[in-house]
Amino acid sequence: MENEYHPIDCNYYDELVLLAMRKQRCEVVYRDETGAQITEQAIILDVFTKEKAEYIKLSNEKIIRLDNLIAADGKENKLSCS
Numbered sequence: 001m002e003n004e005y006h007p008i009d010c011n012y013y014d015e016l017v018l019l020a021m022r023k024q025r026c027e028v029v030y031r032d033e034t035g036a037q038i039t040e041q042a043i044i045l046d047v048f049t050k051e052k053a054e055y056i057k058l059s060n061e062k063i064i065r066l067d068n069l070i071a072a073d074g075k076e077n078k079l080s081c082s
Contacts (some may be wrong), residue, residue, distance in 0.1 A: 005052060007054070008054065015073075016056060019044045020056070023043055023057070026074075028069070029070040030070055042058035042062070044056050044059075045058035045059055053067075
């Protein structure tokens, strides 16, 4: 069972949607299931919600839960939606 989802900052979510609309390759930094930090160059294809958690889908078919996302396109993820 996956850990409880912690919503990200609402403005950061909007930034991710804009990146997906631009369809430009960017640097994506995230933690994998073991907690290791991964950096990839990819296009954000989609930002979506599934089972009360938010995700991005990358052009390399990776799906990243947003509370595991560290940064995208040089912008740091702030883990709070208040």
